[in-house]
Amino acid sequence: MPDPTTHSRIVDVPSGAIELRWAAATDTGRRRDSNQDALLADYPLFIVADGMGGHIGGEIASASAVERLSAVAARGSVTPEDIEDALERAVGDIADHPETTDDGTGTTVTGVYLDLSDAEPHWTTLNIGDSRVYLLRDEAIAQVTTDHSVVQELVAAGRLSPEEAEQHPYGNVITRAVGPSDGVTPDYVRLDVVDGDRFVICSDGLTKELTDYGILHFALENDDPAAAVSAMMQAALENGGRDNVTIVVLNSRVVEEAEAGAESADVAETTEPRAPSTDTD
Template sequence: MSDAPTKTQSQTVALPTGLDAILTWAGVTHRGRKRDINQDALLTAYPLFVVADGMGGHIGGEIASASAIDRLQRMVGKGPVSPEAIEKALIKAVRDIGEHPETTDEGTGTTVTGVYLDITEEDATWVALNIGDSRVYIQRDDALAQVTTDHSLVQELVAAGRLSPEEAENHPYGNVITRAVGPSEGAVPDYVRLDVRDGDRFVICSDGLTKELTDYGILHFLRLHDDPQDAVEAMLEAALENGGRDNITIVVLNVAVPGQGPQDDAADAAPASRDAAPVTAEEPIVDDEEPAEDSSTGDAARE
């Protein structure tokens, strides 16, 4: 696949409040300087924006991430995005990965991390979802906050007080994740809901970016570049210059809500959030083989 970023795209969405949200986004995935193949993949198909970072010997990781993105793109093309729909799609991806002749149960899987816009309720919300150690960040009021929590051994050690965040940055087990989408893993993400706020910007990325740029570095390039394409290009270039030790995938998503009044907690650096309870499918998963959606439904990028 081409390493060139997608050009900035835009969509206007009518919110339940009567206001319009103008979404603009761009994404890129790159092999990096050290890897032979790109096992990352991305999806930017309104209302869902996702990064998948595959793992597994030979091309197992590439197949895993591609399978997850393919099933999620088909889901977007069929109807509303919801936790239930996401989990059904990921269950199908797990089956696809397990049945592929070039994958094995041992160590093959992928992260799945991203956001989608939910306008089905009275108050529209963003829903962040996460399995693995790819990340969603939000820039709000000129501060950057990590929305997702890594499913990694290092994060568990930090949470237990056995490692400081500074020690975690260069820990030898930094690549060990504790949850993934794969034949030996589940397919239920963690969810967090966020209010829709004028001026917010999301960064969705694989750990190939966060290995090379600190949170402040990410914020620095967001401050320098208002346009999503310019922002992903600048972050990618900096990550490659800093070593590019892993595949690098970045999506930047801008949110504008013209006419939205001041928010009560506008001075808060961290986003307002609440749990979004996962929904599990109550009916059996149908082993249907849907035709791939037309490319006009969104952009699925993979090598």
């Protein structure tokens, strides 16, 4: 796995500015022959896609979704209509490949974007499938997205406990995906912008190997996004690396108007990778 790099950007908002810092990485893992995950980490949109449906089909599905969403990010603003239009185009791309005709072909699409369309900025998460967005706030972690999976439906119905769900034989069976036989409307969650918020966006290759507490631990131990990504990835691989692992860590800081005046909103910086802390004591 190449060392992830932390990127940064200052974004102007009516009350001042928001400083964003992020890093991302993907790894095949220890037991898979290929990597069917894909990612997008490009302001204002941060996405993880986990493909499925055979050796080639899954790679095509996730890559198609990310390619179409990259075009949305390049415009500098994002709306749900943009997301859904891009995913519909991705479905067409997937169907154009004869290798992806299997009914099981598709991809998860999960992520977050910064929405500046209203008077006050806010975050919007989106989700199709069982990749996840976590919010870290006040040194606590919360899963924002809801898995579209068989075991999650059983948990919601009270037929399984969360602990039982982790070991269930249908743990990998999802109920919604972006693919030729599925819809392309994500679930959305709107969140206020709060100073110090951090997001972890990941495929289930991470959550199979790390508990929510483990993700929180490595995030708190590593403030720099690149170091946090490296620490989580290393732990996931050491714990088995049973699937492809993809991680995006996004940090935000609200900058007051006076401080923001000294910064340029168009600046995009790259910092050198940092060595992660993996101390678990």
